[in-house]
Amino acid sequence: KNQVEQSPQSLIILEGKNCTLQCNYTVSPFSNLRWYKQDTGRGPVSLTIMTFSENTKSNGRYTATLDADTKQSSLHITASQLSDSASYICVVSASERGGADGLTFGKGTHLIIQP
Amino acid sequence: EPEVTQTPSHQVTQMGQEVILRCVPISNHLYFYWYRQILGQKVEFLVSFYNNEISEKSEIFDDQFSVERPDGSNFTLKIRSTKLEDSAMYFCASSFDRVNSPLHFGNGTRLTVT
Numbered sequence: 001k002n003q004v005e006q007s008p009q010s011l012i013i014l015e016g017k018n019c020t021l022q023c024n025y026t027v028s029p030f031s032n033l034r035w036y037k038q039d040t041g042r043g044p045v046s047l048t049i050m051t052f053s054e055n056t057k058s059n060g061r062y063t064a065t066l067d068a069d070t071k072q073s074s075l076h077i078t079a080s081q082l083s084d085s086a087s088y089i090c091v092v093s094a095s096e097r098g099g100a101d102g103l104t105f106g107k108g109t110h111l112i113i114q115p
Numbered sequence: 116e117p118e119v120t121q122t123p124s125h126q127v128t129q130m131g132q133e134v135i136l137r138c139v140p141i142s143n144h145l146y147f148y149w150y151r152q153i154l155g156q157k158v159e160f161l162v163s164f165y166n167n168e169i170s171e172k173s174e175i176f177d178d179q180f181s182v183e184r185p186d187g188s189n190f191t192l193k194i195r196s197t198k199l200e201d202s203a204m205y206f207c208a209s210s211f212d213r214v215n216s217p218l219h220f221g222n223g224t225r226l227t228v229t
Contacts, residue, residue: 031214032214032215034217034218041222041223042222042223043119043206043208043220043221043222043223044158044206044218044220045220046217046218046219049215049217051215089157089158091158093214102171103160105157105158105159106157107156107157108157
């Protein structure tokens with residue numbers, strides 16, 4: 001069964017600090033891995049999409065890494081801001097279906113930035 | 116920046132009633148999806164729609180559910196006879212292509228079945 005596990009479940013850091021969120025997956029076959037940011041009461045917003053051949057991708061202060069051999073990904077947030085407080089969801093796509101109908105979602109890491 | 120819009124933002128209904136959740140996807144997108152998120156749980160796929168027909172559906176998407184794209188801009192999810200366990204946030208999403216384009220989500224409709 002395809003699974004995506006994220007850690008930590010929740011995290012509190014001070015504004016201006018960096019943090020790294022982890023994602024482990026057992027999705028096969030693999031097509032791509034996505035990170036989304038979900039503010040409370042809002043829809044998820046795409047941060048990055050990485051395919052098998054990519055091992056790092058940045059979007060502003062967000063940098064995602066992918067190790068397809070160990071089936072792990074991380075999302076690093078640099079110089080955190082209060083607006084970074086949200087849930088960060090790791091989503092993996094299986095290539096048999098490939099599209100967004102073949103996505104397996106993690107439960108997310110709930111990040112709180114304190115002033 | 117274009118966005119996916121969903122209405123209503125919150126719907127309260129009694130068990131057994133029919134509800135229709137509405138979505139306007141981004142205009143040049145070709146693939147449309149419904150997802151749901153029960154409070155505190157992960158997002159779950161319901162159905163995908165392309166070229167005016169369902170392309171994939173999950174086990175959750177049983178005979179109580181149906182989707183329609185009635186007029187080329189709206190995309191609707193109908194639940195014929197709601198159950199208590201249908202209470203969730205329902206997200207519509209769209210994408211330009213099926214595999215590598217990012218999904219654009221709406222802000223959801225919170226459905227409460229009493």
